[in-house]
Amino acid sequence: MxxxxxxxxxxxxxxxxxxxxxxxxxxxxxxxxxxxxxxxxxxxxxxxxxxxxxxxxxxxxxxxxxxxxxxxxxxxxxxxxxxxxxxxxxxxxxxxxxxxxxxxxxxxxxxxxxxxxxxxxxxxxxxxxxxxxxxxxxxxxxxxxxxxxxxxxxxxxxxxxxxxxxxxxxxxxxxxxxxxxxxxxxxxxxxxxxxxxxxxxxxxxxxxxxxxxxxxRSPSEAACREGLDAAFLATQGRLVVATFSSHIHRLQTLLDLAYEHGREVLLLGRSLDRSVALARSLKRLALPDDILVDSKDAAKVAPADLLVLCTGSQGEPLSGLARLLRREVKGLALAPGDRLLLSARAIPGNEVAISRMLDEAERQGADTSTEGLGTVHVSxxxxxxxxxxxxxxxxxxxxxxxxxxxxxxxxxxxxxxxxxxxxxxxxxxxxxxxxxxxxxxxxxxxxxxxxxxxxxxxxxxxxVDARVVQDRLILQEDGVVFATLLVDSATGDLAAEPTILSRGFVMLSDDETYGELLRGVARQAFEAAPPDVRKDPEALREAIRQALRRIIRKTTQTRPLVVPVLLDAPQ
Ligand SMILES: [Zn+2]
Ligand SMILES: [Zn+2]
CATH class of the missing domain: 3.60.15.10 (Ribonuclease Z/Hydroxyacylglutathione hydrolase-like)
Structure with a gap:
């Protein structure tokens, strides 16, 4: 900030x-x-x-x-x-x-x-x-x-x-x-x-x-009931609703509607299990005893008789919904006639993940549109x-x-x-x-x-230090370049030509002349270093890093992470 x-x-x-x-x-x-x-x-x-x-x-x-x-x-x-x-x-x-x-x-x-x-x-x-x-x-x-x-x-x-x-x-x-x-x-x-x-x-x-x-004014929580009811009425197959696990009142509305429409309910997601158990123990949530169905029995319930309540309204990869879409929930896969409904707002920044998830649900045949349903979420x-x-x-x-x-x-x-x-x-x-x-x-x-x-x-x-996060970003964008220099400890000179290795960096995968250029720059930076810098490994690495960064920036307009490594040559 x-x-x-x-x-x-x-x-x-x-x-x-x-x-x-x-x-x-x-x-x-x-x-x-x-x-x-x-x-x-x-x-x-x-x-x-x-x-x-x-x-x-x-x-x-x-x-x-x-x-x-x-x-x-x-x-x-x-x-x-x-x-x-x-x-x-x-x-x-x-x-x-x-x-x-x-x-x-x-x-x-x-x-x-x-x-x-x-x-x-x-x-x-x-x-x-x-x-x-x-x-x-x-x-x-x-x-x-x-x-x-x-x-x-x-x-x-x-x-x-x-x-x-x-x-x-x-x-x-x-x-x-x-x-x-x-x-x-x-x-x-x-x-x-x-x-x-x-x-x-x-x-x-x-x-x-x-x-x-x-x-x-924001609409009352009660205003959601009608829109959610319409979703039950409009769905022939399974109804899958993703919402926040701590939104107990929304869950209450959905459980009440499931009861009225004769659907059994599968809870999908660890945080959902926990928050439902907590809310029941504190009497913040009321539900008929036999309405919940175990995940191993959910496949046996006819699609028209099942409501799946899950976490994952923000596209979180470890959520119940993401597992369902990856077909990791045994016996349960979306099919034509099913509907996926997000009863939550998209938190800014999550839009792409959410859109990808809706796409996947549609690919599996489910309907994800909310047209004509009315209000299915209020703030x-x-x-x-x-x-x-x-x-x-x-x-x-x-x-x-x-x-x-x-x-x-x-x-x-x-x-x-x-x-x-x-x-x-x-x-x-x-x-x-x-x-x-x-x-x-x-x-x-x-x-x-x-x-x-x-x-x-x-x-x-x-x-994690902020610098580590910064390094990860650089790696993600521009990759990493390692320059290894073998030093003869008796003479203090290079014992061999430097080697350059890279991962995720644009130039070096198939361009031998570019590798040659970087090797030369690393060697020159080493040889041009004044005696006091030569004796100080930290300063020497920094001088080589700077020289390589400069040439890479000039020739490719990228800024990969540059890691010089100094090794003593075996005698
Ligand atoms: Zn809050
Ligand atoms: Zn808050």
């Missing part, structure tokens, strides 16, 4: 009495990796700890988590993590965070149930998890701050906004929310409580900006009218848009302005930009603290 915000040079000094710092170390100017540090002289805690899913230009990376550098100087003071809800962009970095800082984690039951699954996988201590009921309170920082969980409607059960009662006033963090008047579980957004907080005075509102560019994030409702209910002295691209944050600021909030009471923050509230009503923006991204390669359960 390029940020033009000047540095907050004194960030590593603890806050003074009366000073409260809010430091967004992720989630601003991007979707994902939501994490906000709240820091005063006595309190230090995190609101959410999310991950970002990697894009095509981060090959081999499974997950991206925030760089927690800001916390290092204050490491022994860290007190807790407070969670708004269980989506990956809010909880996904927790295993990596808790390994370094095993502090108590607070959140609602469904949220912590999802977190528990992750901690188990990483061998971490479940005793760190402390469930909080709706409207429950937790005190942090030796009682300096009281945090309160206020229910909101969203695309996952148990989502909450947080009200932080601090000496600097009440801070409301909306979490991800919409104002659904008729949620499936009847658990509506706690607007009364939010309004009461507004009446008493709210110092700061941090609010979800995801759908600020959409006018009006879990509120639109402009809902965002305006929240601002008007809370009436904050200061407003900070969060959760969105910089474009969204600006549009959300403009919305607040259009509602009568003066510009100086709206703060647009970029990633890492600190906002300070003082006890005497002052607010300031002292600059940005160090922030960044850490890359996780799960196979080796290892943090």
């Amino acid at each position: 390029i940020t033009t915000v000047p540095a907050f040079t004194e960030w590593n000094r603890p806050p003074e009495d009366g000073e409260l710092r809010l430091v967004p170390i992720g989630g601003l100017g991007e979707f994902g990796m939501n994490a906000l540090v709240v820091h005063s002289a006595r309190s230090l805690f995190l609101v959410d700890c999310g991950q970002l899913f990697p894009s095509d230009d981060q090959p081999g990376i499974d997950s991206i988590v925030p760089d927690f550098a800001y916390l290092e100087p204050f490491a022994d003071r860290l007190q807790a993590v407070l969670l708004t809800h269980g989506h990956e962009d809010h909880i996904g970095a927790l295993p990596y965070f808790l390994r370094r800082w095993p502090v108590p984690v607070y959140g609602t039951a469904f949220t912590l149930g999802l977190v528990a699954g992750k901690l188990r996988e990483h061998g971490l201590d479940l005793d760190l998890l402390h469930p909080v009921p709706d409207y429950g309170r937790v005190s942090v920082g030796e009682g300096e701050v009281a945090a309160e969980w206020i229910p909101v409607t969203h695309s996952i059960p148990d989502a909450c906004a947080l009200a932080l009662h601090t000496p600097q006033g009440v801070i409301v963090h909306s979490g991800d929310f919409k104002l659904d008047p008729e949620p499936l579980d009847g658990r509506t957004t706690g607007m009364e409580r939010l309004r009461a907080l507004g009446d008493a005075g709210v110092r700061l509102l941090l609010a979800d900006s995801t759908n600020v560019q959409r006018a009006g 879990g994030h509120g639109q402009r009218e809902e965002l305006a409702d929240l601002i008007r209910a809370v009436r904050p002295r200061q407003m900070v848009p969060v959760h969105g691209t910089y474009r969204n944050l600006r549009a959300h600021g403009a919305l607040a302005e259009s509602l009568g909030w003066p510009r100086e009471r709206i703060s647009l923050l970029d990633g890492g930009q600190c906002l300070r509230l003082f006890a005497d009503d002052r607010v300031d923006l002292p600059g940005a603290v160090p922030v960044g991204k850490c890359f996780v390669h799960e196979g080796v359960d290892h943090m």
